[in-house]
Amino acid sequence: MTAHGIVADVLLGLAAAVVLVSSAGILIMRDAYQKLHYVAPVAVVAPVIVALAVLVQSGWTENSGETWLALLFMVIGGPFLAHATIRAARIREEGDWRSGAAQSGAGRGGPQGRPPDRHQPDRDAGDRDG
Amino acid sequence: MNSFVIAAIVMLLAAIPCGIVVVRGTAMDAVVAYEAVSSIVFMVLVLLAEGFRRSGEFELPVHLAVLLFGSGLVFVRFLERWL
Amino acid sequence: MTSRRPPGKAPFARRAGAWLAWWVLLMSFWVILDDSIATDELLAGAAAAAAAAFLAERVPYQAASRVRIRARWLAQALGLPGQVAGDTVIVFAALWRRLVRGEEPPSGFRRLPVRYGDDTPGGRTRRALLIGSKSIAPNSIAAGIDKDTDTMVIHQLVVNEGEAE
Numbered sequence: 605m606t607a608h609g610i611v612a613d614v615l616l617g618l619a620a621a622v623v624l625v626s627s628a629g630i631l632i633m634r635d636a637y638q639k640l641h642y643v644a645p646v647a648v649v650a651p652v653i654v655a656l657a658v659l660v661q662s663g664w665t666e667n668s669g670e671t672w673l674a675l676l677f678m679v680i681g682g683p684f685l686a687h688a689t690i691r692a693a694r695i696r697e698e699g700d701w702r703s704g705a706a707q708s709g710a711g712r713g714g715p716q717g718r719p720p721d722r723h724q725p726d727r728d729a730g731d732r733d734g
Numbered sequence: 735m736n737s738f739v740i741a742a743i744v745m746l747l748a749a750i751p752c753g754i755v756v757v758r759g760t761a762m763d764a765v766v767a768y769e770a771v772s773s774i775v776f777m778v779l780v781l782l783a784e785g786f787r788r789s790g791e792f793e794l795p796v797h798l799a800v801l802l803f804g805s806g807l808v809f810v811r812f813l814e815r816w817l
Numbered sequence: 818m819t820s821r822r823p824p825g826k827a828p829f830a831r832r833a834g835a836w837l838a839w840w841v842l843l844m845s846f847w848v849i850l851d852d853s854i855a856t857d858e859l860l861a862g863a864a865a866a867a868a869a870a871f872l873a874e875r876v877p878y879q880a881a882s883r884v885r886i887r888a889r890w891l892a893q894a895l896g897l898p899g900q901v902a903g904d905t906v907i908v909f910a911a912l913w914r915r916l917v918r919g920e921e922p923p924s925g926f927r928r929l930p931v932r933y934g935d936d937t938p939g940g941r942t943r944r945a946l947l948i949g950s951k952s953i954a955p956n957s958i959a960a961g962i963d964k965d966t967d968t969m970v971i972h973q974l975v976v977n978e979g980e981a982e
Binding site (some may be wrong): 789 | 850852
């Protein structure tokens with residue numbers, strides 16, 4: 605077992621652990637807003653670790669070049685996909701993505717800080733724009 | 735069987751909880767889980783291509799990485815406006 | 818179907834320069850993916866890159882949108898890897914507390930002060946980069962920048978006192 609092999613194995617183990625924990629988070633967390641926070645480790649963190657493992661194993665070859673090219677698309681597109689998803693979830697639930705958000709420094713949680721339950725009356729109607 | 739193939743198998747197992755959410759969750763929960771599964775599939779393809787030492791199979795994850803973004807946006811746009 | 822066009826025609830030299838820049842980038846991708854410098858392969862790649870560069874140049878022209886990036890914005894991206902690593906620990910710790918103690922994470926939407934800016938290409942690019950940089954780390958996802966209040970609406974899994982730039 606070479607040093608490269610050991611480093612690659614450690615990286616692969618780390619990537620697999622990140623994916624397993626994130627997957628558990630997606631299953632366990634309460635709603636789409638909370639679940640979405642566990643997509644970023646799967647879409648950004650783990651692919652970077654996998655790409656590093658491929659680089660350590662193969663060196664700078666066509667394989668690692670293609671992997672890093674694909675990773676570039678993942679890292680650039682992932683955050684904007686998360687942004688579009690949470691915006692769509694907010695519009696779907698509230699009608700406006702701007703409604704109900706607390707100001708910075710206004711404290712944690714609270715009725716304005718939490719997205720309303722689907723089965724409860726909308727308490728943030730007064731904050732809705734337009 | 736080398737460590738890359740083992741890691742791919744472990745990641746496929748990690749797709750099971752996401753699959754449960756796709757089946758049993760709300761539409762928005764399912765889209766979130768779908769985005770995670772797409773990323774897991776991307777990594778599995780890279781790991782299997784490296785594990786089996788097949789250079790030609792690295793092109794599929796490149797295409798998937800591009801299409802993953804577009805497919806997610808399609809679902810998100812439909813759920814935002816029409817479904 | 819209507820198409821939006823810029824108020825004045827973009828100079829042909831600028832459009833040609835944009836096409837050439839795209840062609841060079843896409844041809845580089847072709848060479849990386851194809852891993853061959855055989856003449857036939859390079860000719861096929863040149864043709865494919867030319868067609869793709871035409872589309873890449875034409876679509877922003879039709880949409881009347883351009884990208885203007887300032888170097889200092891990219892310099893601020895150097896801190897993102899550390900932020901991503903730190904936020905990954907935060908969200909995993911929140912999951913741990915949920916599993917072990919049954920604690921719901923203190924998640925919610927917040928507004929952070931962010932100047933909306935203008936609707937020039939530089940302004941639009943700046944807002945896009947702000948949203949992308951705020952959404953890449955796991956603990957925060959940006960929903961948008963509100964023009965009326967000069968704030969960015971974000972959702973955090975674990976609400977903290979961080980501020981956007």
